[in-house]
Amino acid sequence: MKQVAAYITKNQKRFIQDLNACIRIPSVSSQSKRKKEVKRCAEFLKKEFLKIGFHTAEIQPTKGHPVLFAEWKHPDPSKPTVLIYGHYDVQPEDPIDEWKTPPFEPTVRGNELFGRGVIDDKGQVYIHLKALEAHLKVNKELPLNVKFMVEGEEEIGSPNLEPYLKKYRKQFDADWMIISDTPMLKKGIPSICYGLRGLSYMEIEVKGPFQDVHSGQWGGILDNPANALIQIISKLKNDKGKVLIPGFYKDVKPLSAKEKKLLSSLPIKVSDYKKMVQVSKFLEENPAEFVRKMWAYPTLDVNGIVGGYTGEGAKTIIPESAKAKVSMRLVPNQDHNKIAKLFKDYVKKIAPKTVKVSVKDLHGGEPFYIHFDHPVFESAKKALKKGFGRNPVFIREGGSIPFVNSMEQMLNKPAILLGFGLPDENAHAPNEKLNLENYHKGMLSCAYFYEELSKLNVRKK
Numbered sequence: 001m002k003q004v005a006a007y008i009t010k011n012q013k014r015f016i017q018d019l020n021a022c023i024r025i026p027s028v029s030s031q032s033k034r035k036k037e038v039k040r041c042a043e044f045l046k047k048e049f050l051k052i053g054f055h056t057a058e059i060q061p062t063k064g065h066p067v068l069f070a071e072w073k074h075p076d077p078s079k080p081t082v083l084i085y086g087h088y089d090v091q092p093e094d095p096i097d098e099w100k101t102p103p104f105e106p107t108v109r110g111n112e113l114f115g116r117g118v119i120d121d122k123g124q125v126y127i128h129l130k131a132l133e134a135h136l137k138v139n140k141e142l143p144l145n146v147k148f149m150v151e152g153e154e155e156i157g158s159p160n161l162e163p164y165l166k167k168y169r170k171q172f173d174a175d176w177m178i179i180s181d182t183p184m185l186k187k188g189i190p191s192i193c194y195g196l197r198g199l200s201y202m203e204i205e206v207k208g209p210f211q212d213v214h215s216g217q218w219g220g221i222l223d224n225p226a227n228a229l230i231q232i233i234s235k236l237k238n239d240k241g242k243v244l245i246p247g248f249y250k251d252v253k254p255l256s257a258k259e260k261k262l263l264s265s266l267p268i269k270v271s272d273y274k275k276m277v278q279v280s281k282f283l284e285e286n287p288a289e290f291v292r293k294m295w296a297y298p299t300l301d302v303n304g305i306v307g308g309y310t311g312e313g314a315k316t317i318i319p320e321s322a323k324a325k326v327s328m329r330l331v332p333n334q335d336h337n338k339i340a341k342l343f344k345d346y347v348k349k350i351a352p353k354t355v356k357v358s359v360k361d362l363h364g365g366e367p368f369y370i371h372f373d374h375p376v377f378e379s380a381k382k383a384l385k386k387g388f389g390r391n392p393v394f395i396r397e398g399g400s401i402p403f404v405n406s407m408e409q410m411l412n413k414p415a416i417l418l419g420f421g422l423p424d425e426n427a428h429a430p431n432e433k434l435n436l437e438n439y440h441k442g443m444l445s446c447a448y449f450y451e452e453l454s455k456l457n458v459r460k461k
Helices: 002-010 012-023 032-052 122-139 161-167 225-234 257-264 270-277 287-295 336-350 375-388 403-411 436-454
Strands: 056-060 067-072 081-087 107-109 112-114 145-151 176-179 191-196 198-207 299-307 321-330 356-365 393-397 415-417 433-435
Touching: 002 012, 002 122, 002 436, 012 032, 012 112, 012 122, 012 436, 032 056, 032 067, 032 122, 032 145, 081 122, 081 403, 112 436, 122 145, 122 436, 161 403, 176 403, 191 375, 191 415, 198 225, 198 336, 225 299, 225 321, 225 336, 257 287, 270 287, 287 393, 321 336, 336 356, 375 415, 375 436, 403 415, 433 436
Parallel strands: 081 145, 081 176, 176 415, 191 393
Antiparallel strands: 056 067, 067 145, 107 112, 112 433, 198 321, 198 356, 299 321
């Protein structure tokens, strides 16, 4: 392993350049105009896997964007198998004018690399890719069997992943799954994530007159769709942040005393998070409750509102329609289909009768939670300590990766969420960045982790 670690350290600059080539491909999965670029990114990664010595790398189609599946088979059939998951699609770069440097022209400033997708998730894919390269170049083989799946639709909710997994079910047999798409607690503190929130993503549309009409002529007698939408939104939560949808909290699994203690023991300062988003006050200031609300309680948030005239100057109209996107982050035991129905029923009930209201369920995913007493987590702890020089902590994450729960249930094997991002690295936002020290130490950790996994006894069929 000393030679593998030395190879990683020696090639740090080249590994950044290699990642840059992938970042330059604008693989935005939500935009139809970038469909060819998304496929080009999959093809680029296929060449990268074959170049480092993987036995196979295939671009496998779905009804949407393709999945890249690569595999390296160990000559010893008794060796265990790990499945690594990542995604090559990225978020749109908007608002473009808030980027300090072009989003698809990666730029190093200080010890950080800036560019769209650099941390979510191309940089984390490359952490594994380069750790695997180090093993293959130094030892001419990997310490265990490796399967690597990189999908192209994670940023749009992975709508075609479940049928894809069913179609190619046999190729995914593995003893464990590693997912690197989550952040560390903070710089210098390696972290293993044991819980993700689920998601229910909805759209409300309110329609009024057949077209925009004069607000002077019709104001006061015609209900304004934008006003009506605001009324609906105002009844979704109270001023304390509690969601008012009947039955919303019914299935929420309470936190155990043990987990409350674990979360409270984490070295988190509320003031650090204020600096990250540049606000003077949060809805919750108590440190213990702050952590729980950030990761372990369900939420409801308006993600965007459109309607009426928003251009330069004045245009006095009542708009013909208004829309809002609403996301609800869910916790263990909440079902996204059930929550979506509760949301629809409630909105229809509180909607004014003077407008037409429709509600769409755009997509959703189940929450994920795993008990970390399996031996594989001890191996992860050892590897992270070797890579970062300190013991890792166990954390939850407020975001969602819809695929994780489905994949774990299909494999019936543990999923290890091993992320190397930082909370302030602007994933989904302008000036997305990757800490280059984490990029390097992440590779070392993964290289050690593969070695540790190869020592575990697993029963082969």
